[in-house]
Amino acid sequence: MASNPCFSAFAATEESPILHYYGFEILVLAKRVLISSLLLKADKVDVEDFLKNTFSSKKQIILAPYYGTTVFSLEDIPFEALEQLCVVKPSNEPCPIVSTHNEEEYNLRRIAYVNANADEKPAALNSVRNFVHVAVLENLSASIHKEFASYYHPIEQQQLLLLGNRKIYSSDKQKILKFEQTKKKDEASKKRTEARANLPSISDKQASKDSQAESTSKISSPKLKEASHDQVNLKSPAKSNDSKRKTRKEVNYKGILRSFN
Numbered sequence: 001m002a003s004n005p006c007f008s009a010f011a012a013t014e015e016s017p018i019l020h021y022y023g024f025e026i027l028v029l030a031k032r033v034l035i036s037s038l039l040l041k042a043d044k045v046d047v048e049d050f051l052k053n054t055f056s057s058k059k060q061i062i063l064a065p066y067y068g069t070t071v072f073s074l075e076d077i078p079f080e081a082l083e084q085l086c087v088v089k090p091s092n093e094p095c096p097i098v099s100t101h102n103e104e105e106y107n108l109r110r111i112a113y114v115n116a117n118a119d120e121k122p123a124a125l126n127s128v129r130n131f132v133h134v135a136v137l138e139n140l141s142a143s144i145h146k147e148f149a150s151y152y153h154p155i156e157q158q159q160l161l162l163l164g165n166r167k168i169y170s171s172d173k174q175k176i177l178k179f180e181q182t183k184k185k186d187e188a189s190k191k192r193t194e195a196r197a198n199l200p201s202i203s204d205k206q207a208s209k210d211s212q213a214e215s216t217s218k219i220s221s222p223k224l225k226e227a228s229h230d231q232v233n234l235k236s237p238a239k240s241n242d243s244k245r246k247t248r249k250e251v252n253y254k255g256i257l258r259s260f261n
Contacts, residue, residue: 005041006050010150017176018149018169020162021065027179030151030162032171035143048141055161058133062162063097065169074133079113079125086132090165094144097135106131136163 015029038047055061061074063085072081086098086106098106109131113124139145140163147164149171162168170176 004046004050006038006046007054009038009041010050010054015151016171018151018171019175019179020149020151020169021167025179027176027183028151030149030169032147032149034147035140035145039143044141048138051137051140051161054159055137057158058129059156060158060160061133061136062160062168063132063136063166065167074129074136077129079128082128082132083110088166092165093146097132097139097145099144102135102138106135 010031010033013031013033015031017027018030018032020026020028020030035047038050042050058075059073063074063077064072064081066072072078074082077085087096089096095101106128109124109128113121113128116124136145140148145163145165149162149164149169150159152158153160
């Protein structure tokens with residue numbers, strides 16, 4: 001394994017952006033590998049050995065795009081979907097996953113699954129999946145399948161193999177640019193929404209105004225009381241003078257005038 005040039009060739013392959021249709025579009029940096037480039041440095045046996053050691057789990061094998069909320073790897077893909085994938089031939093490949101070179105073994109496992117009872121179904125389906133796993137890697141090493149893309153998935157915590165020519169991923173620059181622009185717009189819209197959500201509501205503003213008015217009223221009320229008291233004091237003398245006036249005896253101006261006469 002240490003002398004297998006495919007491992008070093010894969011490690012040296014530069015990563016480039018791709019859109020992976022994995023339940024939803026995700027933009028990742030991935031290694032895009034042409035089998036022909038590996039066969040220039042190694043033979044079919046080396047390529048097959050590299051693939052089987054690098055992608056040893058069915059969970060790593062992605063055979064179809066998924067645009068819905070459910071994502072399937074080879075580990076958990078339903079039988080009906082798997083059977084359809086096995087017989088679909090991409091236009092630029094010589095044959096599908098299952099063809100004349102391996103259809104006899106596939107049919108044996110398929111029939112075993114179809115005829116299995118409820119208790120036997122899970123094991124029979126796993127047998128079909130195991131066959132497809134081996135078939136995909138063998139087909140790649142024979143350049144029946146021309147290419148694959150691979151990147152480390154942080155959630156799965158393993159290197160994924162995205163089988164090429166099945167619209168599982170895209171390296172189209174225009175699609176990637178459009179995706180990035182849409183993502184930026186969505187993020188900007190999300191930030192604006194969050195900013196608006198953090199602004200105080202009209203009721204909060206009114207409550208703040210009422211609180212300020214109440215505080216102002218409490219601060220000014222002693223002065224108002226003092227002013228009111230002063231006004232009372234100012235009016236008091238006037239009332240006292242009126243009282244005095246009311247208690248005076250009336251002057252007999254006619255009597256005084258007579259005395260002068």
